[in-house]
Amino acid sequence: MPPALAQAVLPMLGALLTLAASCSFGLALMRLCRLPVTRLETYPFSLVLGASVLHLANFAALAAKVAYTPVLVGILLAALAIGAAAWLKAIATQSNPTEAGGTRLSPLLRLSLGAIAAVYFIYDLANAWAPELSYDGSGYHLGLIARYLRAHGFEAVPTNFYSSLSEGLEMLFVPAFAIGRHSAAALVHFGFLIAIGMATMAYGYRIGKPVAGACAALLVCLAPIAAVDGTSAYVDAAAAAAAFVVFYLTQIWDQRRDNRLLILIGLAAGYCCAVKYTLAVMLIYAAAFVWWRQRQFRPILVLAVTASVMILPWVVKNWIYLDNPIAPFGNTLFRNPFIRPEFERMWVHRLRSYGLTTPWRWPLEVTIHGELLGGALGPVFLAAPLALLALRRSEGRRLLAPVVLLSAAYLGNVGTRFLIPLLPFVALAMSLALERVTPVLILLVAGHAVVSWPRVLPRYSYAWALLRMPSKAALRMISEEDYLGARWEYRMARMVEANVPAGGRVFALNGLPDAYTSREILVAYQGAQNQVLEDILGVAAYDIYRPQRVWVFRFPARGVRGLRVVQTAAMPKPEEQWSVHEMRVLSHGAELSRDARWRLAAFPNPWDVTMAFDNSEATRWRTWETASPGNYIGVDFGRAETVDELRLETSPDDWDVKFRVEALDAQGRWAPVDAQLEERRMTYDGSLKKAATYELHERGVDYLIIRDNDWGGPVFSADPESWGLQVIARTGTPTDRNGSAATLYHVDPRAYPIDQVKP
């Protein structure tokens, strides 16, 4: 097959095979549990339910380290074989949509709404099929999958907290990516966007409101954020499809009271959680609904057990790899060296606001502007409060019940794409409210179609959205390299690939499309070890982090087995940490040399305690969480030592710390020491810059990729030599020409002969 043709066909083949395998598993399950569905319901139900099973199968392949392409294709083919009988049965016995609700769309409506759907379908398909370069998609969603596939299985990725998120949809990306690379994954996700539309429409039929269902489906799928997210290798559209299927199944269960359906509800609710943590609320919803309708304990247990089949693999994976089953959360409960409580605090805080300073800006931001919150729903959703009118009807109340829970989950991350799971419910409720004034509803949908059109959208919004139809790129009439090469983020990734040897590790202050390089990129905020690297560079770059201050504790000479300093103050601000560059113990003015018998301990963050005893002023032990009374750092000498002075060399960025010195006696008890405290200045006259890059080298990181607009951009480019750095490549357009550019540095061994510097 010619390469260009292969580039075009393989993504579609990978996606179609994966989606078909999912549907196949799903149909088999539906048949097993006797789920009666209409033709329109078949695809979304079978896709979501089958995806839950296929995700487990691929998880198992990765866990067993046998994720080779033939194995993954074998799983897909096995799924197709298993579901073959169900496929045939489904084709033969399905009812058409009208059988459930009894009403049909008028031919005129069918034609007009169908035309809108068809145009947008083609447009979205071209975007999904075109080479993938979405920010998170080509970053961690596919970056991690590419890494697992290179290793043929899971591996610990302690330097990227995104690896701790459940990857329910990414498990479907695995075979698709193995066959058709990046855009195959985006096409798989697109399959779920279609499923949302079909499920929304089908629900309208089922409740006898086909117009409302069809209009709601268009409101959802045409929303700019749903379109761009659903055609990228993201997961939100899949999460929305799974959430709506949970709701839908509970309604069918309520009609039929067939408890076999509880298994399907549990699987779908568990899969919601596996796709996106925040959608664990759908399990709560399902359990609450079933309890409300049946008031029995056992159905709830069935739900819990089946859901746990989907959830537990991710919990166990995190426990094994990251010592924290609920990573990236709960890091003060499950302490670990990979994700710091301070990061968790900052991250959660950031996700709750995205820098939105006042809640009054929120409605316009999520519907129209979309710049801060990363996308827009479209102006039509300013009319979302109309959905409340649907509360007058039973169907409306049922639709809006999950919205309460999903909204609560949304408050944890207020990015616009986190509203996608709410859209089917809200759009259906809006449509139900307006169903009696059908012309208004149709006008609303038509208006939505117009203002969401890519040529119109940029006139009023800066939101992340689909802005053009890359049909030539989709069909690979333009090569992937040419299409992607126009984007400097891609060139940045390829620059790393070309200039960093295999196995090389690259530190970056901001993310890049990991999926397009096989080199390990350590992004500053993505892991505790990376944060330490950034902190080391920050110590050398910024005055406030340099060691400039010494806390000197003097006390009458005494024989002790150990010494520690305990922090005693509560911090007025949560961002206040305690840090120690070096801790030195003296006797009669002379420093005790650090003996091999010494044992060093600190709390919190015991893993970094050695950084306060390594004689490097570029490194420091930090609490990496808000300093609190009882935090300590200390040493057990392993024998009695006569000491009279203890020094903590620190930076001036911990303003409110207070101390108590404690000594370890022969019985192993810590007791306070009456010490006189003086604050002294410290002037370090060595090169912290070289010490910093040396520390990076010692940690196996010999490359840095720095964007011009990163904090390190001007810092490193001004005088790379003083940092011991050598510029080896550069790409992009400089920021002074309204562009973005990045520089790849190598820790230059000529700057300090590394083999000779050890004392």
Add this chain to the structure above:
Amino acid sequence: VGYSNGKVHLRLYLPAALAAIVGGVVATSLTGCQNIPAPYAPPEQEPRFDDPAHWQRVIHMDDVDAPDHFVRDIASHLDGAWRWGAKRPAVRIRALTSENLKYVVDLAVPEGTFRTTGPVNITFLVNGRALDRVRYDTPGEHTFEKSVPDGWIRTGEDTVLSAEIDKIFMDGNTPRGFIVVSMGLVNTANPPEQH
């Protein structure tokens, strides 16, 4: 486990089994979650990196290592961030470069001593060679800065920086010259690392 449309018949005692699993998970969590490692041995000691191109050193009197640099006539007692100097306070510094250096001193002539001594002359010396002589007609804080001629300082050897006052004030038996805040050398050709 068998199901029918109406009732759920569970042969296993599902609630008990599930409770046992949940209990086990919770117990394991609570006992295993405080994943604190054993104390560490001291690590390999890291090297120090000199940087002659950017080298500078100013001894601030409240530097924790300042007394290590004192040669003579600087009080051992620290008052805030300064110390009393006597007739000819001096510090020792090892220079890593010999060019483009400037001798800098932050000092103060106290009003109390000035009332007795009147205007004073201070001679600033590098390795015993007079670099400059400055007359201070008013009390208060002053800064002295002057480039050191190339060749006065030898790379890698101790350099003695001193400042000699012509009149001293006797505080009982203690001679008081002027207040020293800092003394040292800065590199004028290359900016220092950000401080």
